[in-house]
Amino acid sequence: xxxxxxxxxxxxxxxxxxxxxxxxxxxxxxxxxxxxxxxxxxxxxxxxxxxxxxxxxxxxxxxxxxxxxxxxxxxxxxxxxxxxxxxxxxxxxxxxxxxxxxxxxxxxxxx
Numbered sequence: 001x002x003x004x005x006x007x008x009x010x011x012x013x014x015x016x017x018x019x020x021x022x023x024x025x026x027x028x029x030x031x032x033x034x035x036x037x038x039x040x041x042x043x044x045x046x047x048x049x050x051x052x053x054x055x056x057x058x059x060x061x062x063x064x065x066x067x068x069x070x071x072x073x074x075x076x077x078x079x080x081x082x083x084x085x086x087x088x089x090x091x092x093x094x095x096x097x098x099x100x101x102x103x104x105x106x107x108x109x110x111x
Contacts, residue, residue: 035095041081041085048077067104071104074100
C-alpha cells in the first residue's frame with residue numbers, strides 16, 4: 001500500500017490498518033482515543049506542525065499582530081490535517097486541540 005509517492009515497508013503495513021492509538025490522560029483519567037486513522041496521518045501532522053514551529057521567530061509571542069497571524073496559520077493547518085484525517089480534531093478533548101490551543105496562546109514558545 002502506498003500513500004502518495006511514499007511506499008510503506010511491509011512490517012509497517014499492519015500499523016496502518018490498526019491506526020495510531022494513544023492513551024490520553026487529559027482531564028486526569030487515562031482513556032484510549034483514536035487520534036489518527038494510520039501512521040501516515042500522525043507523521044504528516046507532526047511534520048507539518050514542526051515546519052510551522054520552526055518558522056516562528058523568537059520572542060514573537062509578545063506581538064498581538066503576530067498572534068493573530070499565528071492563529072490563522074494554525075487554523076489552516078488544522079483544516080489541512082482534518083481534510084486528510086478527521087480523527088485528530090474530532091474531540092474537543094484531543095491532544096491535538098490542546099496542543100494547537102497552547103501554541104496559539106503562546107504557552108509553547110520556540111526553543
